[in-house]
Amino acid sequence: MPKSRKSKHETRPILGLTMGDPAGIGPEVLAKAFAGREMGRLCRPIVIGSLPVMEQTVRSLGLPMRVEAVAGHDQPLGRRGAMPVLDPLERPLGRFRMGVAAEETGAASLSFISKAVRLAEAGCINGIVTGPINKEAINLAGCKHPGHTELLADLT
Known part of the structure; x- marks a missing residue:
């Protein structure tokens, strides 16, 4: 991926928003944040998470927006009515239950954070x-850290 570039006309930062646990509240929070207008004024956001989970979340909430797969941050971001999603998973998540801790969703959360750090x-x-x-x-997925702070410290 090319380096992040800001033109002299574009001052909003590109922010990577990790989905968090796909079985948790994170996808809904992201969908509702994108449905508002404020985020696009403040930054150029890109979701780092599961594309199918974001598509399903937007559909289930009945939000009038498109979820678009992007291969990198350098594609057009923040287009009106669209949520750019960079999905780092090698294969789609299997079935999981909302609100239930699972190794697969924990591993996905770790993948999203690792991709954002890279x-x-x-x-x-x-x-x-x-x-x-x-x-x-994340512990079920083999992560030894108790949370984000320690994980981010280890990754950086």
Whole structure:
């Protein structure tokens, strides 16, 4: 991915918003945030998470927006009525129960955070906003850290 570039006309930072646990509240929070107008005024957001989960969440909430797969931060972001999603998962998540800690959703949360850190370190995004994770789920996935802070410290 190319480095994050701000033109002299574009001052809004590119922020990577991690989905958090797909079985948690994170996808809904992101969908509702994108449905408002304020986020696009403040930054150029890109969701780092599961594309199918975001599509389902937007549909279930009946929100009038498109969820668009992006391969990188350098594609057009923040287009009116669209939510750009960079999905780092090698394969779609299987079935999972909302609100229930599971190894697969914990591993997905870790993947989203790791991808965001790599993008930030490479200068592809200007900052990271982490969605809520399920600490039990990330532990089931083999993470030794109790939460975001310790995980981010280890990754950077």
